[in-house]
Amino acid sequence: MKKILWSVLAFAVMLGTAICARAQDKIETEIKPVAVASFSGYAELKRDLEYLSTASGNPDMANQLEGMLALFTQGQGLAGLEQDKPWGATAALPEGGFGAPNVIAFLPVSDVQKLLGALAAITGEPVDKGDGVLEIKKEGNAVYVKEQDGWVYVAQTPDALGNLPADPLKLLGGMQEEYDLALRINIQNVPQALRDMAVDAMKMQVERSLQQAAEKAEADDEETQLQPQIARHQVENLAKVINDLDAITLGFSIDSEGKRVLIDLNMTAVEGSDTAKQLSAVSNSASKFAGFLMPEAMLTAHVNSVAEESDIEQSLAMVDQLRSHIMESIDEDEDLPDDEAKDLVKGLVGEVLDVAEATVKNGRFNAGLAVVGEGPLTIVAGGKVVDGEQLEEVARKLVKLAETEPGFPEVKFDVDEHEGVKFHSVSIPLPDDEESEKARQVFGEEALVTVGFGPESVYIAIGDDGLETIKAVMDQSAKAGSEERPPLEITLGLSPLLKLASQQEDSNPGLAMMAESLKEDGLDHLKIAVKPIENGVRYEIQGEEGIIKLIGSGAKLATAAAGAGGF
Numbered sequence: 001m002k003k004i005l006w007s008v009l010a011f012a013v014m015l016g017t018a019i020c021a022r023a024q025d026k027i028e029t030e031i032k033p034v035a036v037a038s039f040s041g042y043a044e045l046k047r048d049l050e051y052l053s054t055a056s057g058n059p060d061m062a063n064q065l066e067g068m069l070a071l072f073t074q075g076q077g078l079a080g081l082e083q084d085k086p087w088g089a090t091a092a093l094p095e096g097g098f099g100a101p102n103v104i105a106f107l108p109v110s111d112v113q114k115l116l117g118a119l120a121a122i123t124g125e126p127v128d129k130g131d132g133v134l135e136i137k138k139e140g141n142a143v144y145v146k147e148q149d150g151w152v153y154v155a156q157t158p159d160a161l162g163n164l165p166a167d168p169l170k171l172l173g174g175m176q177e178e179y180d181l182a183l184r185i186n187i188q189n190v191p192q193a194l195r196d197m198a199v200d201a202m203k204m205q206v207e208r209s210l211q212q213a214a215e216k217a218e219a220d221d222e223e224t225q226l227q228p229q230i231a232r233h234q235v236e237n238l239a240k241v242i243n244d245l246d247a248i249t250l251g252f253s254i255d256s257e258g259k260r261v262l263i264d265l266n267m268t269a270v271e272g273s274d275t276a277k278q279l280s281a282v283s284n285s286a287s288k289f290a291g292f293l294m295p296e297a298m299l300t301a302h303v304n305s306v307a308e309e310s311d312i313e314q315s316l317a318m319v320d321q322l323r324s325h326i327m328e329s330i331d332e333d334e335d336l337p338d339d340e341a342k343d344l345v346k347g348l349v350g351e352v353l354d355v356a357e358a359t360v361k362n363g364r365f366n367a368g369l370a371v372v373g374e375g376p377l378t379i380v381a382g383g384k385v386v387d388g389e390q391l392e393e394v395a396r397k398l399v400k401l402a403e404t405e406p407g408f409p410e411v412k413f414d415v416d417e418h419e420g421v422k423f424h425s426v427s428i429p430l431p432d433d434e435e436s437e438k439a440r441q442v443f444g445e446e447a448l449v450t451v452g453f454g455p456e457s458v459y460i461a462i463g464d465d466g467l468e469t470i471k472a473v474m475d476q477s478a479k480a481g482s483e484e485r486p487p488l489e490i491t492l493g494l495s496p497l498l499k500l501a502s503q504q505e506d507s508n509p510g511l512a513m514m515a516e517s518l519k520e521d522g523l524d525h526l527k528i529a530v531k532p533i534e535n536g537v538r539y540e541i542q543g544e545e546g547i548i549k550l551i552g553s554g555a556k557l558a559t560a561a562a563g564a565g566g567f
Contacts, residue, residue, distance in 0.1 A: 032189040033090040034101070038175040038182045040253075041108075043083040048180060051256035055545050056552025073118040080114030081107065082150070086176035088168055093191060104161075105154045106168045112147040133158050179251035179264070187245040188270065199239045206235050237310070244275030246535065259523055259545040268536030281306045282530065282537040284484040288457070289382060291476030292368025293489060298496040299371040303383075305487035305530075307363045315360045323353050344401065351394045358386040370473065374499040376444040378463030380470055385458050392422065392453035418471050419478070421454040425467070442500070488530040494546055495524045 039045075046065070053059050069077050085108035091101045109115055116126055116134070126134035126145065134145045135158075146153050146161040151168055155161050165171065175182035187195075210232075249266040269276035287304040294300055307315070326349055336342045367383025385391065399411045409426050416423045428447040430440055443462060450466040452459035459470045524546030531538045 032186070033092045033171060034186055034189045035091040036171055036173065036175070036184045036186070037089045038172040038179065039087040040176055040180045041084055041086045042078060042081060044180060046083075047256065048254040051254060052548060055259070055548040057549065058552050072122055074121055076114075076118035078115065079118045080109055080111035080116075082110055086169065086172065088172050088176070090171055092189070093194070102160055103156060106151045107154075108150060109147060109152045110150070112145075112152050115152065116145070129158055131158075133161055175249065175251065178253070179262075180253045182249060182251040184247055184249040186247050187242065188247075195242055196239075199235075199242060202238065203235050206232070241275050244269045244273035246270045261543040261548065263541040265539040266533060266536060267538075268533065271535050276535045278308060279535065279537050280532075281308065282487055282532045284486050284532060286482045287366055287477070287480070287485045288384060289366055289368040289473070289477055290480040290483060290485050291473040291478075292370045292380070292382070293485075293491070294370050294372065294473070294476075296493075297370045297372045297491070298374070298377070298493050298500070299369070300489070300491045301369040302485060302489045303365050303367045303487070304485050305365050307360075307365060312360060312363055316357060319353060319357050319360060323350070326353075348394050348397055348401075351390060355385055355387050355391055359384070362386055368473070370469070372465070372469055373463070374496045375441050376463060377442055377500070378461065378465045378469050380459065380461040380463075380466060380473060382452075382457060382459035382470065382473065384456055386456070388453045388458050389455055391458060395424070395451065395453070415450075416467060418452075419454075419474055421452040421457065421459065421470075421474065423450055423452045423467055423470075425450045486529050486531045488528070490528040492526045493524055494526065494550060495522075 049065060066077070073079075087105070087107050089103065089105040091103045093101055107115075116123070116136075123136045124138050126136050129135050129144065132146050132148075136143050136145060144155050144158045144161055146155075146164070148164050149166065151164075153161055153164055153168075169176065172182075173184065175184060246268045247266075249264070249268075251262075251264045251266070253262045255262060267279070269279055282305070285304060285306075287302065289304075290302060292300055292302050327346055330336065330342050330345050330349070333342070336345060364384065367381070369381045370379075372378045372380070396413070402408050403411070409428055411424060411426045413424045414422060415425050426449050428449060430443065430445065430447060444464055447462055448464050448466060450459075450461040450470065452470055459473075461467065461470050463469070523544040525542075525544045526547060527540075527542040527544075529540045529542075531540060
């Protein structure tokens with residue numbers, strides 16, 4: 001999944017380069033839109049600004065747009081515009097891809113002459129070019145306008161206005177109903193020649209980078225051999241992915257009722273293609289670690305995904321590489337007295353890596369993380385493993401091997417047990433110096449580490465409340481039962497984060513005030529999720545109202561600082 005996302009982003013950059021490099025005079029032929037943009041309309045924009053004005057504490061924002069329009073249109077505003085209907089634009093390439101993009105925008109109008117008259121001070125007076133086409137020319141740049149069936153179309157050439165759609169909203173594909181602003185790239189409408197050109201350019205760039213890395217490498221070790229193999233494998237898969245993708249959609253919306261801002265990145269593949277089958281692995285499913293999604297936490301993360309075969313292969317290769325590196329380090333470790341001690345450590349490390357390898361081969365990743373508190377913090381993490389009991393046995397052996405070392409802290413075994421998970425703990429004192437003061441604010445006077453091992457799970461926590469927090473996570477996970485969760489969820493709470501930052505930054509008391517302000521209504525979360533959609537996947541970002549309030553406070557402070565500085 002990550003491979004597809006990064007490949008698509010890289011492809012988009014290369015495609016833009018290819019289009020610019022090969023742009024020529026327009027070729028007269030039927031073309032299909034490569035890009036489509038939508039805007040929900042002027043009335044929706046005003047409603048959004050009114051909400052943002054209230055939420056951010058900047059009441060003048062809602063009036064600024066109307067004031068600017070009145071100023072530039074001599075008080076007429078957008079007369080003649082249908083304010084409740086959406087706008088749109090399309091960009092297309094001639095067949096074969098070699099030619100300048102043809103861009104057409106469309107706006108809903110009740111009276112095109114009134115609209116053009118209101119905008120005349122900005123655009124100048126239009127000139128009739130015949131066949132209903134008007135030319136608007138300003139400082140040597142010209143655009144052409146034509147009204148048809150309640151829509152005004154704007155294009156770069158008169159010829160582009162010769163065959164207009166009966167209903168331009170169909171071109172938007174419903175984006176105007178889901179988002180305030182949206183942009184869709186129709187990959188299947190990108191000519192094959194341009195797709196091939198972009199992929200070839202990427203391959204050349206990768207080979208150039210690999211060559212530079214090889215020249216700088218000091219040794220021809222397994223690491224430098226593995227990286228080129230992975231890079232070339234990913235690039236070879238790129239052409240397949242690009243040919244299978246159907247569309248990429250980026251959407252932005254303001255949800256005043258839900259008091260949040262949304263940003264979505266959607267990727268869909270051609271139905272029945274290999275990439276569509278690959279993306280079908282992105283699905284909601286039951287999780288054994290959903291309890292990590294604690295509403296009161298500063299940070300939570302939850303992974304619940306199925307790995308692709310290629311990802312499994314790469315992960316196994318990385319485990320092998322790590323195994324070789326660790327074994328070599330053990331051989332070179334002068335603190336180990338003899339070969340017998342080194343072989344013992346190698347065996348224990350090998351057991352851990354065997355469990356890691358078996359877990360990767362299982363192909364399912366289910367884990368979580370939570371950071372709780374405002375300082376000192378409690379940090380807990382846990383996840384599914386193939387054999388947690390074997391890891392516990394290795395941990396006991398490693399402690400027994402190291403307990404005679406000077407300064408090694410006392411490990412307390414079997415401090416508790418909960419639902420088949422056995423817990424052990426160790427207290428690690430922090431240095432008593434000024435530089436460690438901030439660390440003590442985060443972890444306390446001592447860092448209490450709690451580790452738990454179950455038949456198919458491992459947990460670890462740092463903090464005085466680590467054991468109880470793990471138990472709470474386990475109980476909540478069991479309570480969630482078979483509830484399905486998306487493949488990835490991350491939530492960041494701004495209020496506790498700012499509270500902790502205020503403790504770390506004594507010279508900025510405003511952080512504590514902002515933290516308390518955000519805490520009042522609890523709408524202070526930034527959420528990131530990966531969710532399945534038909535034939536594709538959605539990367540979703542949500543910012544609750546507290547994010548808007550924080551940005552508004554920052555804008556006020558910046559304005560005040562600029563005023564104090566005489567700007």
